[in-house]
Amino acid sequence: MSFPKTFPKRFPKSAAFAATTALSCCLVLAGCGTNPPQSQGATDSAAGTGSAAQTKLTVDKELNALLPEKARTSGKLVSVNNGSFPPYEIAGSDGHSLTGASADLSDALGQLLGVTIEHVTADGLPSELTGIKAGRYDLAIGPVGDFKDRQGANDFVDWVQEFVVFAVPKGNPHGIKDLDSTCGQRIAVMGGGSAEGVIKTQNEKCVKDGKPAVKIQSYKDQPGSILAVRSGRADAFFSSQAPLTYFVAQAKGDLELTGTGQSNGFDDLYQGAVVAKDSPLRDVLVKAIQKLIDNGTYGQVMKKWGLSANQLDKPGVNLGA
Template identity: 30%
Template sequence: MNIPPVARRARFALPAVVASAALLLSATACSPAGSASASNPSAGSASDTSVPTLAVNQAAADLLPASIKSSKVLRVAIPTNEPPTQFYREGTQEMTGTNPDVARLIGDALGVKVDIQVTNFDSIIPGLAANRYDMTVSSMTPTTKRMEVLDFVDYMQIGNAIAVPKGNPAGIKDEHALCGKKVGLLTGSYQLTVNVPDYDKECTAAGKETIQRNEFQDTRQAISALTSGRLDTVLADSPILNFAATQNQQIEVAATYEFAPVSVGVPKESGLLKSVSAALSAVIKSDAYTKVLTKYGLEKSAITDARVNFAQ
């Protein structure tokens, strides 16, 4: 499903990037209201060990830069434990979820091994700049700012969600009700760096207090703060909060909105854009892509066009 360019989002030329990387990390998903919403992951997703595979797409593999053709390895940065988009398979240190599985499909199409390297979200762009990683599949929104240093190829769509304590004691119905509230946010996220500044402007214009920002390295920490009464709400990616609400009876999702594509990111100087774009075009047309999204209850997050550098 193609998404119109309604949402506002954006992502580096490698030279002066490390100093400014933190400013570029406006984070994850989201776009226009009324787009398809992500359903809850199936109860068996965490225990399902099957990983769909894909045949090599030789045309895409031929476009790989010489360094990757030689190593036959793609180092892929993926954030910390955030089911269903990425999480450790129970009892192991093996990452599963939509992002690791999509990364593996890209590797299949390119005929290379995928080496998943887990890191905090706000460390991904500095890590790409320092050549610790070749690529990221991290639900990253392609913003114009990030595009100063990274190239992007869309691979699925997700949205924003607002989680509240069960019963919604603060009466938060949507993003316009966040003024003056204690809101949990992922460090470096799109919600923190793009959404909240916009919401604060609305609050100020209405003569209300701005949002009380509380940053966390992962959404689980934010949800723990929410259930302990330290927060009024958590604002994060819809798949993560929708899943969390199915696992934790103390919280519920008050609103889900602003769906838009998220993208694979590669450094501009890496020479990977053409090969990754060709690989993703093959991936999203495959049954394996549908199986991966369905496995985690995100079949409505499917897209049909692997757009290149389409800023949100």
């Protein structure tokens, strides 16, 4: 993940409520297992079932010609995900099916590029990134947090902006409203994610200031972290606002968001697709995503999944600072 030195003002606190309300209308309550449940209501709500690209896109022959020879020959690209970043990535139990905004976007990208994009679920974000670097996977549609320390091994084609907040029990019984209020609290994070690094830094600050240490709980996926909060094992889950909005909507009044509209330890946070360093796919994806922005497909996908506030006007390479 990565945020500008001044936290963006285009995402007001009311936006989180609006997104939650919209999603609440179309999501059904379900338990949190290894993977979040696929929400048929979300898929049907704004753009009908299936891909958000309602009209089949014409193959762009120039972009197809720029693909790696292996992809042109096989007619496919393999995209890896960790199955737990709704409403972007909602993986099926078979380890290959995917729904969500990322699935819709990859369907449209596949049509435009003239290839099939196959989805494979890996065991956590570190496995995703190392697998791409090693060539086991062609890319991750993501969105994955774009940070300087990740850009040495991989390139990022950023297509969303995110924000990091807290999901807490209804009524916020522990009064968690920002990083400073996490001292002495049990905070769940995704292991290996950027939020984990921020909360570890905050823990050091708490101890230095003579306050109780943060009780950090690291989980391998989003559902496990949310389950810890819902079951009372954690006081809050610190993570990206889009998936937390999704989980809060599913909880039907058991959870709420807090810490919205603040930087919470980040500058501008960009997220995007990931490819191996200097892969020819990088520039292909930039051009392809720009075409989907220009023809309205990208906007349809983002609106369909309640993500309009996370849109970018154009994709960018390694925007994370």
